[in-house]
Amino acid sequence: MANEVQTVEFVDLEKYSGIWYEIARYPKWFEKKMTNVIAEYIPEKDYIKVINSGVRSGERRRVEGKAYVVENTGNAVLKVSFFGPFKGDYRIIDLEPDYKWAVVSDKKMKSLWILSRTAQLDQNILKAILERLSQKGYDLQKLEFTNQS
Numbered sequence: 713m714a715n716e717v718q719t720v721e722f723v724d725l726e727k728y729s730g731i732w733y734e735i736a737r738y739p740k741w742f743e744k745k746m747t748n749v750i751a752e753y754i755p756e757k758d759y760i761k762v763i764n765s766g767v768r769s770g771e772r773r774r775v776e777g778k779a780y781v782v783e784n785t786g787n788a789v790l791k792v793s794f795f796g797p798f799k800g801d802y803r804i805i806d807l808e809p810d811y812k813w814a815v816v817s818d819k820k821m822k823s824l825w826i827l828s829r830t831a832q833l834d835q836n837i838l839k840a841i842l843e844r845l846s847q848k849g850y851d852l853q854k855l856e857f858t859n860q861s
Contacts, residue, residue, distance in 0.1 A: 719788035831860035
């Protein structure tokens with residue numbers, strides 16, 4: 713396994729903007745028992761506004777953050793901040809050419825999200841994504857699939 717996870721070569725931030733549905737994720741404390749999780753990316757002048765939301769206990773909860781592009785990464789690496797000065801590593805590691813789905817991780821492979829423009833992802837596409845993730849060394853047993861009802 714390489715020291716750093718490989719990203720896609722280039723991301724068109726205008727095309728990447730908009731709403732993404734979470735198909736699957738590695739478990740994170742802030743998403744525990746959440747369903748109907750979506751992320752929205754809105755380009756601003758110097759950053760990208762990030763609005764993540766999901767339903768827990770029948771109530772939609774949301775959090776806003778800011779993402780900053782890391783220079784010389786083809787826009788494929790961002791630093792995302794939701795809580796004060798702490799910035800998380802956000803790397804786009806797989807991306808459909810028409811921006812219909814994306815896969816996001818971090819450099820240590822501790823985070824993983826499969827995102828889609830639609831609430832459901834074609835099973836053949838999902839199978840191919842999972843195969844590539846397995847080849848890259850991701851533990852597919854850790855994946856939780858998100859209920860998008």
